Amino acid sequence: MxxxxxxxxxxxxxxxxxxxxxxxxxxxxxxxxxxxxxxxPWLALTVLVGGLVLLPVVPLQQKAFADGAAGLRGVLELDGVGKMFATTLVLGVGSLIVALIVGTGLALCMHATSPRTRKYLAFMPVLPMIIPGVAHVVGFVFLFSPENGYVNTLLRATPFFDGDAGPINVYSEFWIIVYTGIHLAAFVYLFVYAGLRNLGGDYALAARVNGAGPLRILLTVTLPLLRPVFVYAGVVCFLLALGQFTGPLILGRREGLDVITVRMFELSAQYPIDYSVVAALGTPLMVLALVMVMVQRGLIGKQDRFVGTVSAASPASTSRWGNIGATLVVLLFTVLSALAPLVALAFVALSPFWSGSVSFDALTTQNFSSVFQDRVFVESIFNSTFASVTAVAIVLPLGTLIALGIYNRDRLWRPLSVILDVLANIPLTMPGALLGFGFLFAYSNPSIGLYATKTGLILAYVTIMVPYAVRYQLATLVALGRTTVESSRVSGAGPLRTFIRVILPLGRAGMASSAAIMFVLLIHEFGVSLLIRSAEVNVMSVALFEQYDAGGYPQVAVIAIAMTAITAIGVFLALLFGGSRALEKL
Incomplete structure (x- = not known):
C-alpha cells in the first residue's frame, strides 16, 4: 500500500x-x-505533553494501588465514607438537574427575544462565570447567611417571616445544590443557546405550517434535535458538580457537609499526609469520568441524525409581551446570580464590619487601605498575575502545536494524533482537588523539588490550561479551513512559513481572545492553587479563602473586588479581540 x-x-x-x-x-x-x-517532532511533542499531564495523575494512582491496594482499603476505613459518597452523588445529580432546567430556560428565553434585544443581552447569563469562584461564593454568603445575610434580613422585616435567623440557610445541602446548579447553568446556557442558533428555523417553520403549536414544536422538534447538546452539557456539568470544591468547602463545613473533594483537602492538613488514601478517594471520580464519556458517545450515537438546517429562515417572531417576558427572565437571573453578589461584596468592603443591617452612615474606605498595605496580599496579586501571564505565554504556542497535530491527523502516524487528543483532554476530566494533590505529591518528591516555587505554580497552571488552549486553537483552525493552508503549501511555502505567514495572521484575533480568556480562568483558579501554595508562593484566591477562614469579612470583600476587577480586564481584552461571542469559549 x-x-x-x-x-x-x-x-x-x-x-x-x-x-x-x-x-x-x-x-x-x-x-x-x-x-x-x-x-x-510530533513524537517529541507527544512525549512532552504526556509527561506534562500524566505527572500529577499516574504516580498518585500508583500510590493508591501500591501495597495490595492499601489506599483503597484505607478509604473504606474512613469515618462516614458511605455518607460522603452519597452526599457527593446527591450534590452532583441535584446540581445537574438545577443547571439543566435553569440553563435551558435561559437559552429558550434568549432565543425568543428579538434580534436587537438578543444583541445586547446574549452575554448576560455568562456573567456568573466571569466572577471569580471564591468571590462568587462569598458574595452569596453575604446575601444568604441565615444570621447576617442581607436578603434574609430583608425577608425577616416582612410580615411573613420572623425569628433571628433564616429563612434561607446558604450553608444547607439544599441551598448548596441550588447555588452550584445556578453557577453551572451558565455552561448549559452556552451549549443550548449555540445549539438553538445552529438549528435554524426550517424545521420549526415546517411544523408550524402543519398545525403544530409552540409547545408541541418545542417538545417534538426543537428539544429532540438538541439531544447531543443536552448529553454533552449534562456530562460536563455532572462531572464539574461531582468535582466541586469551592462551594462545598466554603459553604458546607459549617453544617458538616462532607464530599470527596473536601475530605481530600482535610486529609492534606494531617501530617504525615496519607497520599495513598487521598489518591484512592479520587479514583472513583476518574473512573466515573471515563464511564460518562463512553455513555455520552452511546447516547448520541450517529450524530448526523440530529443535524438541523441553518438557513436564512428565522424562527417565528415572538410577540411584544413574549419578548418583554423573556427579557425580564434573563435580567432577573443576571441580577440574582451576578449583580447582587457583587453589590453585597462592595457594601461589605465599605463597611467597618459585616452585619445584616444596611447603613450608609458608617461607610469607609479604610478596608481598602489596610488590604493594599498588606505585603502578603500585594505579593499574591503579583504571584497570580505573573504566574497566569507566564503560563498563558507557554501554553498558547503549546496548545497551537497540539491543535495542528490533531487537525492535520492525516499527516501524522495515526496513533500519534489519537494519543495527543486523549492526553490533551485528561486535565479536563480531573477534579481540581485531585490534580492539586497530584501536583503536591509530585512536587514534594526530592528528585523534582518544585514544591513552594513559582516554577511549580506556573507548570501546574500550564497543565490545567492545556485542554482549553487546544480547544480554542482547534476552533480557530477549523474556522480558517483547509483551503487557505493548502493553497499556501501548493504555492511552495513550507509548514513553518505557512504557519507564520498564513495561520498566525488570520488566527491572531482568535488566539488573542483565547489568551485573554485563559488568563481569566487562571486568575479564578482555586483548587490546584490551594494545595500547592506556600507562605512564599501564594495567590489571590487562596489569600481570600485564608482571610475568610480567619473571619476578616470586610477584607475578604476587598480582595474579592480586586480579583473581579483584574478579571474584568481579561474579559475586556477577550471582547476587544474576539468580539461578544468570545465569552462562549469560557
Whole structure:
C-alpha cells in the first residue's frame, strides 16, 4: 500500500505525487527512515505533553494501588465514607438537574427575544462565570447567611417571616445544590443557546405550517434535535458538580457537609499526609469520568441524525409581551446570580464590619487601605498575575502545536494524533482537588523539588490550561479551513512559513481572545492553587479563602473586588479581540 503525498517539482513547477509506501507496509528502510524523521517532532511533542499531564495523575494512582491496594482499603476505613459518597452523588445529580432546567430556560428565553434585544443581552447569563469562584461564593454568603445575610434580613422585616435567623440557610445541602446548579447553568446556557442558533428555523417553520403549536414544536422538534447538546452539557456539568470544591468547602463545613473533594483537602492538613488514601478517594471520580464519556458517545450515537438546517429562515417572531417576558427572565437571573453578589461584596468592603443591617452612615474606605498595605496580599496579586501571564505565554504556542497535530491527523502516524487528543483532554476530566494533590505529591518528591516555587505554580497552571488552549486553537483552525493552508503549501511555502505567514495572521484575533480568556480562568483558579501554595508562593484566591477562614469579612470583600476587577480586564481584552461571542469559549 502506498501513501500519496503532494509535492512541488522545483525544475518544472508542477505538483507531483509521491507514492512512497507507508511505514511498515513494504517501505524501504531509507523511505521509512525519511518518514520517521518527519514524524520525530510530533513524537517529541507527544512525549512532552504526556509527561506534562500524566505527572500529577499516574504516580498518585500508583500510590493508591501500591501495597495490595492499601489506599483503597484505607478509604473504606474512613469515618462516614458511605455518607460522603452519597452526599457527593446527591450534590452532583441535584446540581445537574438545577443547571439543566435553569440553563435551558435561559437559552429558550434568549432565543425568543428579538434580534436587537438578543444583541445586547446574549452575554448576560455568562456573567456568573466571569466572577471569580471564591468571590462568587462569598458574595452569596453575604446575601444568604441565615444570621447576617442581607436578603434574609430583608425577608425577616416582612410580615411573613420572623425569628433571628433564616429563612434561607446558604450553608444547607439544599441551598448548596441550588447555588452550584445556578453557577453551572451558565455552561448549559452556552451549549443550548449555540445549539438553538445552529438549528435554524426550517424545521420549526415546517411544523408550524402543519398545525403544530409552540409547545408541541418545542417538545417534538426543537428539544429532540438538541439531544447531543443536552448529553454533552449534562456530562460536563455532572462531572464539574461531582468535582466541586469551592462551594462545598466554603459553604458546607459549617453544617458538616462532607464530599470527596473536601475530605481530600482535610486529609492534606494531617501530617504525615496519607497520599495513598487521598489518591484512592479520587479514583472513583476518574473512573466515573471515563464511564460518562463512553455513555455520552452511546447516547448520541450517529450524530448526523440530529443535524438541523441553518438557513436564512428565522424562527417565528415572538410577540411584544413574549419578548418583554423573556427579557425580564434573563435580567432577573443576571441580577440574582451576578449583580447582587457583587453589590453585597462592595457594601461589605465599605463597611467597618459585616452585619445584616444596611447603613450608609458608617461607610469607609479604610478596608481598602489596610488590604493594599498588606505585603502578603500585594505579593499574591503579583504571584497570580505573573504566574497566569507566564503560563498563558507557554501554553498558547503549546496548545497551537497540539491543535495542528490533531487537525492535520492525516499527516501524522495515526496513533500519534489519537494519543495527543486523549492526553490533551485528561486535565479536563480531573477534579481540581485531585490534580492539586497530584501536583503536591509530585512536587514534594526530592528528585523534582518544585514544591513552594513559582516554577511549580506556573507548570501546574500550564497543565490545567492545556485542554482549553487546544480547544480554542482547534476552533480557530477549523474556522480558517483547509483551503487557505493548502493553497499556501501548493504555492511552495513550507509548514513553518505557512504557519507564520498564513495561520498566525488570520488566527491572531482568535488566539488573542483565547489568551485573554485563559488568563481569566487562571486568575479564578482555586483548587490546584490551594494545595500547592506556600507562605512564599501564594495567590489571590487562596489569600481570600485564608482571610475568610480567619473571619476578616470586610477584607475578604476587598480582595474579592480586586480579583473581579483584574478579571474584568481579561474579559475586556477577550471582547476587544474576539468580539461578544468570545465569552462562549469560557
Amino acid at each position: 502506498t501513501t500519496d503525498v503532494a509535492t512541488r517539482d522545483a525544475t518544472t513547477d508542477d505538483v507531483v505525487i509521491d507514492q512512497t509506501p507507508a511505514p511498515g507496509r513494504g517501505a524501504s528502510p531509507i523511505a521509512f527512515a525519511r518518514r520517521f524523521k518527519r514524524q520525530l
